[in-house]
Amino acid sequence: xxxxxxxxGILQRRLTDGIILLGPGSTEPISLSGSAVVLWDTxxxxxxxxxxxxxxxxxxxxxxxxxxxxxxxxxxxxRRSGLIEVVDP
Amino acid sequence: xxHPVSEAHSLAGRLVGFDLPGGFDPPSVPLSxxxxxxxxxxxxxxxxxxxxxxxxxxxxWPSTARPAGRxxxxxxxxxxxxxxxxxxxxxxxxxxxSAGIRWRVLKGPxxxxxxxxxxxxxxxxxxxxxxxxxxxxxxxxxxxxxxGERRYxxxxxxxxxxxxxxxxxxLPDGVEIDLHRTLALGPYGLALDPRVLLDLPTESxxxxxxxxxxxxxxxxxxxxxxxxILGQELxxxxxxxxxALTYPSDEDAAREVHHLARTFGGEAVMACAISTAAxxxxxxxxxxxxxxxxxxxxHERDTRWLGAYRGPEASSRRRTLLAAEALPDVxxxxxxxxxxxxGLASDRARTAAANSIPTSMTPSAS
Numbered sequence: 265x266x267x268x269x270x271x272x273g274i275l276q277r278r279l280t281d282g283i284i285l286l287g288p289g290s291t292e293p294i295s296l297s298g299s300a301v302v303l304w305d306t307x308x309x310x311x312x313x314x315x316x317x318x319x320x321x322x323x324x325x326x327x328x329x330x331x332x333x334x335x336x337x338x339x340x341x342x343r344r345s346g347l348i349e350v351v352d353p
Numbered sequence: 354x355x356h357p358v359s360e361a362h363s364l365a366g367r368l369v370g371f372d373l374p375g376g377f378d379p380p381s382v383p384l385s386x387x388x389x390x391x392x393x394x395x396x397x398x399x400x401x402x403x404x405x406x407x408x409x410x411x412x413x414w415p416s417t418a419r420p421a422g423r424x425x426x427x428x429x430x431x432x433x434x435x436x437x438x439x440x441x442x443x444x445x446x447x448x449x450x451s452a453g454i455r456w457r458v459l460k461g462p463x464x465x466x467x468x469x470x471x472x473x474x475x476x477x478x479x480x481x482x483x484x485x486x487x488x489x490x491x492x493x494x495x496x497x498x499x500x501g502e503r504r505y506x507x508x509x510x511x512x513x514x515x516x517x518x519x520x521x522x523x524l525p526d527g528v529e530i531d532l533h534r535t536l537a538l539g540p541y542g543l544a545l546d547p548r549v550l551l552d553l554p555t556e557s558x559x560x561x562x563x564x565x566x567x568x569x570x571x572x573x574x575x576x577x578x579x580x581x582i583l584g585q586e587l588x589x590x591x592x593x594x595x596x597a598l599t600y601p602s603d604e605d606a607a608r609e610v611h612h613l614a615r616t617f618g619g620e621a622v623m624a625c626a627i628s629t630a631a632x633x634x635x636x637x638x639x640x641x642x643x644x645x646x647x648x649x650x651x652h653e654r655d656t657r658w659l660g661a662y663r664g665p666e667a668s669s670r671r672r673t674l675l676a677a678e679a680l681p682d683v684x685x686x687x688x689x690x691x692x693x694x695x696g697l698a699s700d701r702a703r704t705a706a707a708n709s710i711p712t713s714m715t716p717s718a719s
Contacts, residue, residue, distance in 0.1 A: 273561040275439045277432040277473040280410035281425050286436040288561065291526075293433040 265312035267351045268339065270304075274347060287346030294345050299324060300338055307348065313339060358587070361391035362399075366633045369401050369590045371408045372470060373597050375637025379408070383415045393423065399590040402431045403474040431476040438462070441528045442480055443561040449482075452495055455551055456566075457483040459533060459576060460595070463567035466558035468598040476591070479529035483568070485551055486514040486534045493520060493532070500525040506700055512692035516676070518542050536579040536617075539672030540658045543679035543689075544618035571610045574599035578626035579619065583662045593630040600627075600638055607642040618679070621655035654678070 273288040282297030283304065296304055299320070306319050316339070317332045324331060342348040364384075370376020384392060396405050406428035408414035409421050416424070442462060449456050461477025469475045484492050490510055493503060504521040513520070519533040535542040536550070554569040567573065577596035581588040601607040614623045624646040630636055631643075638646075651659065658678075661671040673693060677686045 273443070275436045275443070275561045277436065278471055279425065279429055279432060279473065280406045281429075284429060284432050284436065286433075286440055288440075291437070293436045295429055295433075 265314055267310065267312050268307060268316070268348050269311075269351045270307065271347055271349045285345075285347055290346050292345075294341075294347070299334070303335060303338055304342075359391070359395070361388070361395045362587075362590075364388075364392055365395045365399055365401065365590055366593075367635060368396070368408060368414065369399075369404055369594045370597075370634035370636050371404050371413065373594070373634065373636045374639065376597070376635045377408075377413070378635050379414045381415070383417050383420070389420045389423075393420075393427065396424075397427060400431070400476040400478060401590055401594070402428045402476050403469075404594070407470075407474060428473075432473060435461075435465075435477060437526075438477060438480055438528060439560050441524070441526070441530075442565065443563045445480070445482075445530075446560075446563050446565055448495060449492070452491060454484060454488045454492055454495070456488070456492075457551065457555065458565050458567050459483050459573075460580070462560070462565065463556075463558075463573055464577075464595045464598060466560075466565075467556055467567060467570075468573070468595070479531055481531045481533060483533045483550055486517075486547065489513040489517070489520065489532060489534055493522065496522045496524070496530055501530065504529075506696065506703065509692050509695050509699075511688070512696060516543065516689050516692060536576055536619075537583040537662075538669075538676075539583070539661055540675045540679040541579065541583055541617075541619055541622060541662075543676050545616070549613075549616065570599050571601070571606065571613055574601065574610055575613055575617065575619065575623065578614075578623045581629065582622050582626045582659075586663060586667065588626075588629055588633070590633070593626075593633055596626055597630050597634060597636045597638070601640070601642060604640060607640055611642060611645070621649065621651040621659060624649040624651075625659065 271287055275286040277284050279295065279297075282295055282301050284293050284295040285304075286293045302323060303316065303320060306323075307316060311319075313336065317335045320335050321328045321331050339348065364380070367376075367378040370378065396402055402424070405414065406424050409416045409424050439462065442458065459481035461475055462480070465472040465475035465477070482492070490513065493501075501522040501524045504523060513534070518535055518538045519531060522530045522532065524530065535545060535547045550568065550572060553572045555566045556569055557564050557566050559565070568576065574596060577592055577599055581592040581596055584592065601610050610623075611620075614620045627638055627643060627646040631638055658675055660666045661668070661675050677689055680686045680689055
């Protein structure tokens with residue numbers, strides 16, 4: 265599975281209730297809070313989507329299938345916003 | 354003219370001392386709704402949303418849930434704007450380097466990354482860049498290539514190169530770039546040799562993977578002093594916080610800063626700035642520099658010069674006239690007034706041309 269990492273050149277600031285990010289080439293900052301911040305912080309160059317889903321399922325209580333779909337949806341949002349990139353294994 | 358300070362402004366001053374020695378005097382109970390409204394407006398105007406958000410989050414500024422939520426939202430919105438500025442800075446840096454322009458970033462981004470506990474504490478609304486007089490024109494050309502158009506009239510290339518403070522250039526995306534050749538308008542700006550500023554040691558930080566250079570802490574401190582005292586009648590609270598954050602950390606640093614201020618002819622400015630920050634923020638600066646500032650009696654020249662920036666006699670005309678006193682010789686003064694007159698004539702011609710356009714031909718508002 266493709267490994268994912270934060271895109272290079274991300275601009276960010278820590279907020280008191282989350283973080284705010286601006287991807288390279290984007291004009292619209294995106295703010296993250298709650299579990300989205302945890303996902304962002306968990307994501308590094310050694311992660312693929314399955315590993316991230318597993319990490320979030322261990323971290324949070326709730327329906328595992330629901331957590332998996334939330335992670336997938338959030339990663340897709342990150343992708344569309346230019347915040348993450350696929351890393352060659 | 355002395356500006357009366359509102360209750361809300363005084364309260365914001367007490368907030369801005371947060372995390373500074375001696376500063377910070379929060380209210381004992383949360384503000385009432387009307388008090389919050391006035392206070393929030395001042396916080397926004399003074400660009401201290403970051404300080405408020407963190408003070409509330411750390412439980413150090415009493416607040417009920419709704420104002421705390423609004424403070425977090427205001428901080429988020431301010432940081433969104435800051436990221437857009439950082440994005441522009443990240444693109445500009447390499448462009449300036451490629452053009453062979455020597456530059457330093459001033460104020461907001463430098464203080465955010467080098468002096469605040471975290472960059473999210475410092476809000477800024479534009480980008481301030483220091484360049485040499487010779488590089489004002491090439492930098493303006495570079496910014497024009499990005500669609501930027503100088504905000505105010507251009508006196509002359511010679512004035513820009515030798516005497517001007519700088520130029521403001523808004524870009525099409527709304528980002529404003531303020532170019533600085535020196536630290537102030539008027540006599541204090543001309544009294545210092547701007548080449549010294551660019552020759553100061555630098556400190557660097559990264560913005561989106563691009564290395565950005567700022568002046569040393571001593572340079573940042575002195576600039577904050579100049580900006581706070583000579584920039585506007587009522588010093589912006591963020592500028593006072595900047596100077597408190599960059600205040601010399603030991604006696605060696607204090608001696609370095611004092612020497613620099615003396616070289617610049619700005620000792621009275623520095624003393625006034627330290628005293629003003631202390632009285633406004635409740636900050637207690639330590640060491641010999643603070644004691645010296647407290648007891649300094651300004652020379653007659655400084656009383657005259659400072660009066661051109663602050664108080665009932667302050668005016669742009671007075672600063673323009675007194676600026677000549679800062680120049681070293683008669684030829685410089687002749688050149689200075691010549692450039693000023695050229696600028697005035699150019700302004701008049703532009704105004705006359707604008708007034709001569711028939712009203713049927715003036716563009717209508719869209």
